[in-house]
Amino acid sequence: MSHQYTDEEIIRVILEQRRQRRRKMMRRRRIAALLVLSLLILGGCGAFRALHHTGDSPDKTKNAAAAKTVKIRGTVFIDAGHGGSDPGAQALNRTEKDDTLRLALAVRSALKKRGLQAEMSRTDDTSVDRAKRGEIANRKGAKLFVSLHRNKASQGQGVEIWIPSDDPKDSRLLAENIMKELKSAGITEDRGIRTGTLPDPKDDYQENKTPDMPSCLIEFGFISDETDNRLFDEKLNTYGKALAKAIDHTYQSLYET
Ligand SMILES: [Zn+2]
Helix, strand or coil: CCCCCCHHHHHHHHHHHHHHHHHHHHHHHHHHHHHHHHHHHHHHHHHHHHHHHHHCHHHHHHHHHHHHHCCCCEEEEEEECCECCECCCEECCEEHHHHHHHHHHHHHHHHHHCCEEEEECCCCCCCCCHHHHHHHHHHCCCCCEEEEEEECCCCCCCEEEEECCCCCHHHHHHHHHHHHHHHHHCCCCEEEEEECCCCCCCCCCHHHHCCCCCEEEEEEEECCCHHHHHHHHHCHHHHHHHHHHHHHHHHHHHHCC
């Protein structure tokens, strides 16, 4: 027996179909919205990664590459005065051998950035014979020799630089370049470039006698002077860079022009 639909029933069916279509459409819209949202989030992460990538990593890569590609131009010798059983001068709770080592290490790292390899008489608190230091420098094929010391007196401040008694031009150039850079880095006093030794201008300090290369011995401020010590601590890296710059310029003038 066939069922005759009433108008009411037909309307109900039509309305029900419309409702279903609307529900389906809503579902599709929700899915589409979710898709768009997840794409946005993923894209955002990608963009963030891209930003992060261009902002940071290439610099690091570049720096690492630059560090690797600094070409070694040559070798110089940095002598940290005293060491081990020989403390050097002592005053105001400080010891010369410690100060000279700290400065020598700062100079070495600044030289490395300039493509100059620093051979050292010592890199820790060990005893090294004074005469041997020049011999090591000769053996290593160093082209410049710089010995680091600190002065001591009941009074006095500032830096003085000692060069061989026969006043060689190249050693004087090295000392002049160093004094110039130290003055612009800031020291209490330029006490001058001096030849020979304090007791005898015709004699030479061992550090200026043995090396077969331009050399100088720096009395890097007075360990007995509070201001020199304060500057030494505050400007350790600045002094290291200043010395490296002066050594570099001298190296260029003598060997690269
Ligand atoms: Zn000394």
